[in-house]
Amino acid sequence: MVELLAQTGLNAIYAASYMSLVAVGLVLIFGVMGVINFAHGELFMLGAYTVVALYADFQLPFLFAVAVGLVFVGVVGLGMERALFRPLRDNPLGGLVASIGFLMILQALAVMGFGVRMEHVPPVTQEVIVFSEKVRLAVPRLFVIVAAVVLLTALWAFLKKTRFGWALRASAQDPEAAALQGISINQTSRIAMFIGAGLAGIAGALTAPLVSVNPYMGHSVIVSAFIVIIVGGIGSLEGAVVAAVAYAFVHTIVTTFWDGVIADIVGLSLMLVVLIVKPTGLFGTADRA
């Protein structure tokens, strides 16, 4: 029983890692630009397909493919900012609808390029860290955990310690007052979009060998990410990380002891409870909710 719990804990930490990367990006984009990026799950999918193309098909080194995934998806994010969200800035609903349209385009492109079959990416390494007979952690999963800790720490340092970090937070709190300090909303939007999309991309790239890659894989990720954001509080990056960890634990435990569908139901029910008890989320403020 102890071993089963320990193994479930490890699985949950892994799930929390890639979920926080996706959710934090989504929160960052919403905070700075005020738009809910429905295509965020598809940016995750795009990161996974970068690894399918470069690592599985062209046999390039895995870490190189992951780095390309980060940058490439980040650049797609820049394109979205320029082409969709900037022209629709005064129309948050417009941004949301445009991102839903873009989601479908990305899915269709993935189907055209790779087909609807599930891609199996060969494992990067077969190595497993054995804690005991029944408690094991596959090394590729460890990659994801380490990457999430490193990237989230770097993001935190960027936001707290650099002038562009202050600018981003200022812009999220009051874009007009930020403009009066010389902080351009176009500039902060570009930064938020590049980071947010890039984090989704790298999460998809890192998990590609561990999941079945298909054009519709973004769907389950975005549902989890939304639950995490609503539970954590819409404006709060810290909240997103804490909620991702909590949600991943609940989801993984319920999946282990009952099954996945019940875990989804439990997750959504938790979201409902939080919305009823504290509508701004556990860490959120009412300002932009």
Place this chain on the structure above:
Amino acid sequence: MLLEIRDASVNYGKVSAIRGISMNVPDSGIVTIIGGNGAGKTTTLRAISGLERLKSGEIWFDSERIDHLPADRIVARGIAHVPEGRRIFPDLTVEENLRTGAFLRRDQAAVEADLEVTFTRFPRLRERREQLAKTMSGGEQQMLAIGRALMTKPRLLLMDEPSMGLAPIIVEEIAKIIQEISAESAPVVLVEQNAELALDLADYAYVLETGNLAMEGPADELHDNEHVRAAYLGV
């Protein structure tokens, strides 16, 4: 003239907020804009700093036309704006708020020196350096908003209702600070509903009434003007 507004009009949708206003701000001193609610005082300041677009007219700053520039470029030219309601960044610390004012500046050593000057001018801000801005009192937040604007190293400072909602003793302190700034740092354009205070501080005054320029003149002359006394000074 440092700043010239020529025949400027601003509309909000179909409603006109200011109509054909012309104003001048010289290289030193305090210019005030007084008037009642909805007279167009705030709109005038917002138009200068690029937060509102002109429907017609021109704004010139230091021989450059600026009315087509976005707000973040106008700050770069040297116009700082302390907005109505202070608009400090609530979840940034006091020091981070001040540093956002220096966002565009590359002279790192001078920024650190100016931060020190700001903390000397506002000792309360030094005490609360690491505190979140939203935890401070109204007067302290107003000082933070002024300090943040000064960190941009402005050549002209726009202030919108700095006395709003503050206790009389704090208002006196703010008034002293405005005089210091105009003497030491940069000329000030002061928008105030407290006309008594504004006319006391200013050298020159403009009176706005429902979007039109009703009157202008040296502040002490307007202070003694029948109409101004009856309408704005309550005597």
